Amino acid sequence: MQCSSNSCSSGCGGHTLPCPCPEEGNPEIDSLEKVVNCFWQKNQDLAVERDYYESLESLADAVDEAAQALGDENLGYNQPDAISRKVLTVTREKLVAAENELSRVADFTKLHAVVCTSIGDLAGLTPALVYLTALRIGLQARVHPQHIYLDAGAREGCAALVGPDLERVVLPRDQLPRIFQHPELTTEDVQSCLTVCRHQLDWLGRQQKRD
Incomplete structure (x- = not known):
């Protein structure tokens, strides 16, 4: 994707900016396009x-790799494990x-429903991690998602765009x-963008209300 302003490849002003944006927002990223x-960049x-x-050649390989990947949630130094080893074992x-x-x-x-039923109630596994x-x-x-799943992060990003009254579990992408x-x-x-960029989307929404 290219920024239509042609000022840079990322739409962020031509120099390095922190990602994700801070909670207070980044004034240099002042449009949805940016x-x-x-x-994307x-x-x-x-x-x-x-x-x-x-x-991966088989579903079994994907299941094994996906289960192991959850262990990456425990990589923060000097921090307690987000997911215990016991839970990781049970998850697999x-x-x-x-x-x-x-x-x-x-x-x-249907795939998400099966995964959610299997591991959704295990300690440390947030809706975002289950997704x-x-x-x-x-x-x-x-098999790819066709809707936005409103876990905690994506829900915040969507709320800034379509309003806070989101009681649904999923949101059709065409409503964005x-x-x-x-x-x-x-x-x-799109799901990841709504999650990673939720603070900036909220900042944009607040700026538009002021204007």
Whole structure:
């Protein structure tokens, strides 16, 4: 994606800016286009992960890798583990036990439901992590989300765009502003952008109200 202002490739002013933006907002990223372009330029690791999971030969491999990836939540130095080793072990066991059911799903909604039923009640596994686990497994199976899943982070980002009264669990992507319909953005890219950039989206919303 390219910024239509042609001032830079990210739409962020031509120099390095922190990502994600601070809670108080970043005045240099003063439009939705700049938010999306900045996210796109600085989060290409999403494409790398997508390619990796799509390259796995079997669903069993994807389940194993997705379960192991949850351990990365414990990489903060001098911080207590976000997810205990016991829970990580149980998570893998439950996902492996669900492989047969996962292999029969035809869309991401059903795949997410199976993953949520299997591991959604385990300590430390937030709705965002459950979604991410389902996404990783779905990539291998070529099953992709068609809606935005309103976990805590994405809900905040959506609230800044479509209003705070979001009681739904999912939001159709076409209810978001036009920039989020860009053909180069997958639905999972949009989900991640809403989460990572939620503070900046909130800042933009507050600026628009003042104007």
